[in-house]
Amino acid sequence: MSIPLPTTLPPQDAQTLLERAKSLSGFTLGELAQRAGLTIPPDLKREKGWVGMLLEVYLGASAGSKPEQDFPEIGVELKTIPIDHSGNPLETTFVCVAPLTGNSGVTWESSHVRHKLTRVLWIPVEGERQIPLATRRIGTPLLWSPNAEEDEQLRQDWEELMDLIVLGKVESITARHGEVLQLRPKAANNKARTEAIGEKGQPIMTLPRGFYLKKSFTRQLLARHFLL
DNA sequence: ATATGATCATGC
DNA sequence: GCATGATCATAT
Numbered sequence: 728m729s730i731p732l733p734t735t736l737p738p739q740d741a742q743t744l745l746e747r748a749k750s751l752s753g754f755t756l757g758e759l760a761q762r763a764g765l766t767i768p769p770d771l772k773r774e775k776g777w778v779g780m781l782l783e784v785y786l787g788a789s790a791g792s793k794p795e796q797d798f799p800e801i802g803v804e805l806k807t808i809p810i811d812h813s814g815n816p817l818e819t820t821f822v823c824v825a826p827l828t829g830n831s832g833v834t835w836e837s838s839h840v841r842h843k844l845t846r847v848l849w850i851p852v853e854g855e856r857q858i859p860l861a862t863r864r865i866g867t868p869l870l871w872s873p874n875a876e877e878d879e880q881l882r883q884d885w886e887e888l889m890d891l892i893v894l895g896k897v898e899s900i901t902a903r904h905g906e907v908l909q910l911r912p913k914a915a916n917n918k919a920r921t922e923a924i925g926e927k928g929q930p931i932m933t934l935p936r937g938f939y940l941k942k943s944f945t946r947q948l949l950a951r952h953f954l955l
Numbered sequence: 956a957t958a959t960g961a962t963c964a965t966g967c
Numbered sequence: 968g969c970a971t972g973a974t975c976a977t978a979t
Contacts, residue, residue: 771961771962771963772962772963774960774961774962775960775961775962775963776959776960776961776962777960777961778960778961778962779959779960779961780959780960783960793958793959794957794958794959797959806961807960807961809961809962817962818961818962818963819961819962820961821960821961821962823958824957824958854962856962856963913961919956920956921956921957935956935957
């Protein structure tokens with residue numbers, strides 16, 4: 728099997744995208760980087776998004792940072808997920824930045840979290856730090872949509888977290904809130920600030936936060952696909 | 956400052 | 968050991 732070529736155009740449909748992703752499984756990050764003419768960093772300490780960017784190049788994701796899905800034409804979001812030798816996720820999964828103001832009228836149905844997670848192409852990649860970046864292998868991709876139970880779990884956590892945000896309690900939220908979805912910092916450093924609602928309803932400046940999927944949730948959705 | 960892509964690394 | 972809070976690069 729030869730190393731696939733990077734794609735320029737976005738796929739016409741989700742199945743084509745999935746097939747394209749399947750053709751990458753088994754190859755190493757070093758092989759793909761070389762074929763794409765990209766230099767491979769020594770590790771991910773500085774370029775944390777490098778793996779994700781590499782796969783975007785191969786799958787023809789709409790380059791440039793847009794506010795919505797990676798493949799808006801076909802309604803698919805791309806997520807690489809680092810896994811250990813047993814296939815278990817090594818990290819939580821960032822979903823999107825949490826809106827801390829202007830939330831009147833926003834519901835779960837119309838939320839960015841739900842929209843981003845409507846359909847996700849998960850691409851597992853070996854992520855153990857003992858494995859040199861260049862020799863880490865791409866795994867079997869999975870095209871996933873939340874089932875009724877998963878949607879309900881996500882909705883409950885999202886509503887709990889958004890209630891706290893709207894009620895001016897964002898600074899009392901920790902990563903321990905939520906069963907499957909959590910709120911954590913998403914910033915350059917802890918000095919970064921964005922507007923939010925304070926305890927008494929007044930505007931405050933606080934650390935930007937993002938929604939993340941907990942490992943237990945992604946572990947189960949991978950299992951639901953790979954061992955049933 | 957906000958958005959994209961996430962992983963790092965210290966405290967417990 | 969591992970989750971929480973902190974952090975890194977880049978583009979606009």
